[in-house]
Amino acid sequence: MASYSTNEFRSGLKILIDGDPCSIIENEFVKPGKGQAFNRVKIRNLKTGRVLEKTYKSGESVEAADVMDTDMQYLYNDGEAWHFMHPETFEQVAADANVVADAAKWLKEQDTCVVTLWNGLPISVTPPNHVILTVTETDPGVRGDTSGGGGKPATCDTGAVVRVPLFVDIGDQIKVDTRTGEYVSRA
Amino acid sequence: MMVDWRPSASSATLVIRARLLQRIRAFFQARDVLEVETPLLSRAAATDPHIESFLVQDPLGGTPRYLHTSPEFAMKRLLAAGSGSIYQVCKVFRQGEAGRRHNPEFSMLEWYRPGFNHLQLMAEVDDLLRELLDDYLPLADTSRLTYREAFQRYAGIEPLMASIPELQATVRQQGIDITGLDQQQKDPWLDLLMTHVVEPALPQDGPVFIYDYPASQAALARIRQGSPQVAERFELYLGGMELANGFHELTDAAEQRQRFTVDLASREASRLACVPMDERFLAALESGLPACAGVALGIDRLVMLAAGVKSISEVIAFDDEHT
Numbered sequence: 001m002a003s004y005s006t007n008e009f010r011s012g013l014k015i016l017i018d019g020d021p022c023s024i025i026e027n028e029f030v031k032p033g034k035g036q037a038f039n040r041v042k043i044r045n046l047k048t049g050r051v052l053e054k055t056y057k058s059g060e061s062v063e064a065a066d067v068m069d070t071d072m073q074y075l076y077n078d079g080e081a082w083h084f085m086h087p088e089t090f091e092q093v094a095a096d097a098n099v100v101a102d103a104a105k106w107l108k109e110q111d112t113c114v115v116t117l118w119n120g121l122p123i124s125v126t127p128p129n130h131v132i133l134t135v136t137e138t139d140p141g142v143r144g145d146t147s148g149g150g151g152k153p154a155t156c157d158t159g160a161v162v163r164v165p166l167f168v169d170i171g172d173q174i175k176v177d178t179r180t181g182e183y184v185s186r187a
Numbered sequence: 188m189m190v191d192w193r194p195s196a197s198s199a200t201l202v203i204r205a206r207l208l209q210r211i212r213a214f215f216q217a218r219d220v221l222e223v224e225t226p227l228l229s230r231a232a233a234t235d236p237h238i239e240s241f242l243v244q245d246p247l248g249g250t251p252r253y254l255h256t257s258p259e260f261a262m263k264r265l266l267a268a269g270s271g272s273i274y275q276v277c278k279v280f281r282q283g284e285a286g287r288r289h290n291p292e293f294s295m296l297e298w299y300r301p302g303f304n305h306l307q308l309m310a311e312v313d314d315l316l317r318e319l320l321d322d323y324l325p326l327a328d329t330s331r332l333t334y335r336e337a338f339q340r341y342a343g344i345e346p347l348m349a350s351i352p353e354l355q356a357t358v359r360q361q362g363i364d365i366t367g368l369d370q371q372q373k374d375p376w377l378d379l380l381m382t383h384v385v386e387p388a389l390p391q392d393g394p395v396f397i398y399d400y401p402a403s404q405a406a407l408a409r410i411r412q413g414s415p416q417v418a419e420r421f422e423l424y425l426g427g428m429e430l431a432n433g434f435h436e437l438t439d440a441a442e443q444r445q446r447f448t449v450d451l452a453s454r455e456a457s458r459l460a461c462v463p464m465d466e467r468f469l470a471a472l473e474s475g476l477p478a479c480a481g482v483a484l485g486i487d488r489l490v491m492l493a494a495g496v497k498s499i500s501e502v503i504a505f506d507d508e509h510t
Binding site for chain 2: 007027028029030031032033034035036037038040052053054055056057058059060062
């Protein structure tokens with residue numbers, strides 16, 4: 001099994017902790033002038049998304065996690081799983097609701113997402129930073145009101161509910177930032 | 188590809204660095220302490236199992252040299268030869284130390300005062316600090332705590348008598364998740380509590396001196412008999428950062444050799460590089476090192492405080508990532 005020594009620790013490194021794949025968010029080298037050195041790390045568990053803090057005695061080795069972030073095209077949902085395809089190898093993977101989690105409401109067919117694979121199996125899905133969605137349900141638009149003040153909820157074709165300005169109407173295409181869930185502009 | 192050739196420090200920070208170096212030299216000139224230079228390359232190395240020297244090979248097959256990790260041995264040889272009070276500003280080199288507060292090559296100010304004990308030297312360190320940082324950083328009153336008091340106050344445990352299981356219980360109470368520490372050795376557990384619990388809780392706005400360390404962490408300090416015995420060693424913290432380490436120096440050559448031998452055995456047990464101990468330094472101790480106190484202070488961290496920056500790379504013209 002591949003492993004990393006603490007002196008190879010850097011943010012983004014994928015390691016195995018208690019059997020779960022984790023990603024290092026922050027690594028701090030702590031050492032008294034005379035005495036034991038430590039690596040104090042902040043880690044995200046890639047399966048649960050939970051952030052934890054751990055300290056290693058410097059020089060320790062930690063098992064590497066075979067985790068790859070892969071750009072994949074979202075194909076369709078068959079009611080149970082979301083299907084993604086690698087754009088070059090055409091290899092397909094299916095991710096269930098636990099894996100897709102909150103990303104589900106941003107997934108539009110044909111969009112390219114980042115699918116995180118652990119030992120070849122998907123463990124998380126990250127939607128594109130911006131998606132174009134079609135409004136399917138909202139209060140009637142107020143023409144001429146471009147102030148942006150106020151706003152109203154709008155339901156989109158993916159099921160996402162986004163707060164939009166008053167002038168947005170059913171059938172409009174809008175650009176949304178998936179990281180914040182906020183409306184950006186009309187598309 | 189764009190090669191990043193620019194300095195990691197801003198020019199404003201480099202001006203502060205130059206100014207602090209001028210002030211250091213003025214401080215010691217006014218106190219009649221002599222500036223010296225000693226070799227960076229040595230045939231012997233530091234034996235401390237927690238400090239790794241860089242090895243410099245001779246391509247022609249001659250004796251390899253080690254880059255010094257501190258100028259301590261050579262400066263003590265000068266003291267033994269009758270130099271009187273001396274100071275040095277130099278680069279030192281420690282393998283594997285890189286991070287927000289560490290660079291493998293860094294600048295050290297080290298000085299020695301014959302006739303001083305560690306408490307007298309602490310007072311002089313405080314004077315220097317206030318003179319250097321004068322218009323850069325307002326300093327609150329100085330705190331002085333023994334190692335024992337610091338642990339009792341900030342970690343809620345008496346460190347000198349505590350057993351390893353008691354220290355481990357405190358580590359758990361503090362919510363520290365630690366991997367890899369030896370269950371049979373006490374000092375690493377003390378170091379863990381020191382760096383993770385005590386240091387972050389120390390007053391941030393004024394100098395804090397911690398003194399009278401566990402005898403097991405004496406390094407090159409003399410040990411004062413008593414119950415329990417303690418090492419006459421001190422550390423200076425400012426802004427939650429370790430700035431200096433000082434000793435009422437061990438002058439006993441036999442005891443020094445004994446400590447080196449223990450260090451080397453511990454290095455061997457940990458499968459660390461076997462390094463030659465400094466026989467010339469030991470010979471100087473045998474010939475007679477005057478009773479003295481000495482201290483090493485990290486200049487880069489001092490510049491970090493004066494410049495108000497968080498990372499050592501911002502105070503070094505070219506940090507290790509940029510060499």
